Amino acid sequence: xxGITQSPKYLFRKEGQNVTLSCEQNxxxxxxxxxxxxxxQGLRLIYYSQIVNDFQKGDIAEGYSVSREKKExxxxxxTSAQKNPTAFYLCASSAWDWGAEQYFxxxxxxxxx
Amino acid sequence: QKEVEQDPGPLSVPEGxxxxxxxxxxxxxxxxxxxxxxxxxxxxxxxxxxxSSGNKEDGRFTAQxxxxxxxxxxxxxxxxxxxxxxxxxxxSNSGYALNFGKGTSLLVTP
Numbered sequence: 001x002x003g004i005t006q007s008p009k010y011l012f013r014k015e016g017q018n019v020t021l022s023c024e025q026n027x028x029x030x031x032x033x034x035x036x037x038x039x040x041q042g043l044r045l046i047y048y049s050q051i052v053n054d055f056q057k058g059d060i061a062e063g064y065s066v067s068r069e070k071k072e073x074x075x076x077x078x079t080s081a082q083k084n085p086t087a088f089y090l091c092a093s094s095a096w097d098w099g100a101e102q103y104f105x106x107x108x109x110x111x112x113x
Numbered sequence: 114q115k116e117v118e119q120d121p122g123p124l125s126v127p128e129g130x131x132x133x134x135x136x137x138x139x140x141x142x143x144x145x146x147x148x149x150x151x152x153x154x155x156x157x158x159x160x161x162x163x164x165s166s167g168n169k170e171d172g173r174f175t176a177q178x179x180x181x182x183x184x185x186x187x188x189x190x191x192x193x194x195x196x197x198x199x200x201x202x203x204x205s206n207s208g209y210a211l212n213f214g215k216g217t218s219l220l221v222t223p
Contacts, residue, residue: 006156031209040121042201042213043157050209090156094209101147102211104156 003027004105006091011110013085021076021108023091029103030096032074036060037088037107046089049074050096078110085112116140119202119214128223132189136202136214139183143204143212146178148187151199151216160200161187192221 004025013019025032031050035043045058049068063082068074074093078085089108094100119136126132134148144165149157161176163169163185169176177186185202199216 004156033209040215042117042119042215043211045210048209056209088154096209101159101162103159104149106156107154109154 004091004093004103006089006105006108008108009106011108013110013112015112016080017112018080019078019085019110019112021078021089021091021110023074023076023105024072025074025091025093025105026072027093027103028071029093030071031094031100032068033092033094033102034058034064034066034074034076035090035092037090043090046076078112085110116212117202117204117214119217121215121217123218123220125220125222126192128192128194128221130192130221132187132192132196132219132221134187134189134200134202134217134219136185136204137183138185138204138212140204140206140212141180141183142206145205146176146185147203147205147211148174148176149201149203151201153198157201194221194223197221 007022033048034046047066049055065077091105092102094102117138146163148161150160151157166180173190175188201216202214203211
């Protein structure tokens with residue numbers, strides 16, 4: 001089955017710890033994205049990557065880092081510098097084309113206490 | 114002004130009703146319009162995709178775009194309890210930047 005997987009589904013961390021969220025896709029998509037969703041808010045773009053070894057900041061990149069060493073994988077690290085890390089994190093992928101449809105993974109709910 | 118505005122609801126309708134969900138947007142350069150359905154604690158699922166103005170139909174769902182008034186709509190016919198979810202509209206004028214509304218919560222009661 002083609003799709004996007006994110007792991008883990010739920011993640012709990014203590015304040016001050018870095019944490020890495022996994023995202024893998026087998027859709028052969030060039031572009032991958034990370035969004036954050038908070039209650040009552042729309043999705044906000046954290047980072048995106050058009051191609052391996054290249055990525056761009058989105059609207060709310062502060063306190064986050066990413067890597068793109070393989071086409072299939074786009075892990076997101078939430079660092080201790082992120083002031084409000086508790087949120088629902090969504091990974092998406094698309095073809096790299098104008099207006100290409102983005103497909104989402106199931107999400108990771110991160111709780112930091 | 115936020116680029117995409119969407120009434121958060123909640124919207125409650127009886128089973129079998131026609132549902133109308135709407136968004137307005139501010140940037141006339143947007144050309145691509147999408148509707149996503151998101152069940153609680155799940156990732157959004159792409160429901161409808163439209164380029165430029167016009168209507169698109171898929172089963173019980175119809176997406177409508179009116180670029181002159183910067184208004185996009187999703188109609189659901191013969192609504193079912195399984196349609197209960199949050200519906201997100203999104204717009205784009207390029208390959209990467211999707212602008213999302215905050216989502217409308219829909220409840221279809223049996």
